[in-house]
Amino acid sequence: MFSLRKFLGQEDKFFDLLEASAEEARGCVQTLLKYLQSPTQLTTLDEFIVSRRKDKAITAQISEALCTTFVTTLEREDIEDLSVALYRIPKTVEKIAERILLSPQYLPGADLGRQGALLVRAADMVLIMIRELRKGVHLERIKQHNDHLQLIESEADEVLLDLLRGLYSSPSNTLRAVVLKDLFELLEKVADRCRDAGNVINLIVLKNS
Numbered sequence: 580m581f582s583l584r585k586f587l588g589q590e591d592k593f594f595d596l597l598e599a600s601a602e603e604a605r606g607c608v609q610t611l612l613k614y615l616q617s618p619t620q621l622t623t624l625d626e627f628i629v630s631r632r633k634d635k636a637i638t639a640q641i642s643e644a645l646c647t648t649f650v651t652t653l654e655r656e657d658i659e660d661l662s663v664a665l666y667r668i669p670k671t672v673e674k675i676a677e678r679i680l681l682s683p684q685y686l687p688g689a690d691l692g693r694q695g696a697l698l699v700r701a702a703d704m705v706l707i708m709i710r711e712l713r714k715g716v717h718l719e720r721i722k723q724h725n726d727h728l729q730l731i732e733s734e735a736d737e738v739l740l741d742l743l744r745g746l747y748s749s750p751s752n753t754l755r756a757v758v759l760k761d762l763f764e765l766l767e768k769v770a771d772r773c774r775d776a777g778n779v780i781n782l783i784v785l786k787n788s
Contacts (some may be wrong), residue, residue: 592648593658594713596641597665601776602707603634604668605702611672612695615727615766618679618686627673638666657783664776668702671772675765678758685755686762689741694766697735701773704728708780718788721781728777735770741761 609632614621641662645655679686683749708724746756 583731592644593641596637596644597658597661598706598709598713600621600634600637600641600662600665601702601706603630603637604665604773605674605699605706606630607669607672608635608698608702611675611769612692612699613675614679615691615695618683618691621676621679621683624673624676624680627669627676629780631669631673634666634669639660654786656778657786661779661783663778664772664779665705668705668769668772668776671765671769675762675769678762678765682758683759685752689759689762690745691762691766693738694735694742694763694770697731697738698766698769698773701731701735701770704731705776705780708777712780712783718784721784725777725781728774732774735767739767 607627610630642659645658664756704724704727708721708728711721711724743760746759746763
């Protein structure tokens with residue numbers, strides 16, 4: 580069992596900032612799910628832009644803190660890698676919102692809810708893992724969480740293949756097929772981003788256990 584607290588001294592700011600970043604990522608994914616269920620309700624990117632900018636500011640704060648805080652055992656690169664991995668989640672989500680806003684006419688009838696629900700589960704799991712870091716956890720506990728996150732990502736892969744299979748096997752407007760394929764693959768990329776964050780957390784635990 581190890582505790583990141585002892586590696587970061589008495590500084591809680593890294594925990595606070597990483598958790599804030601994970602919460603921002605989860606909130607962004609939850610907002611996306613709302614619009615995946617009702618794409619025509621999306622009329623502006625403001626919510627996603629604000630969320631992404633908040634997370635970018637958090638990432639910058641972490642980088643600045645790494646320059647001014649002495650870290651004894653935990654490698655600075657690990658914290659920075661995790662920070663960057665978390666920031667990529669809302670950044671990718673904003674790209675999806677852009678696609679929805681650009682082509683809402685092609686989305687009615689598209690099955691986007693399954694992918695969206697999986698993304699929320701993945702973002703939830705990333706936040707759980709970040710909170711576990713604050714408490715200090717056994718390697719086995721983080722591994723269980725990470726294994727669960729990997730399963731979610733694998734399920735997202737299967738859903739993507741199913742959606743593409745349906746898209747390719749049914750007659751449809753060519754442009755609509757291109758738009759939906761791009762959207763399906765971007766949604767899968769969010770699951771990949773969550774998996775990447777989980778892998779960084781798992782690596783940090785392995786290196787310091």
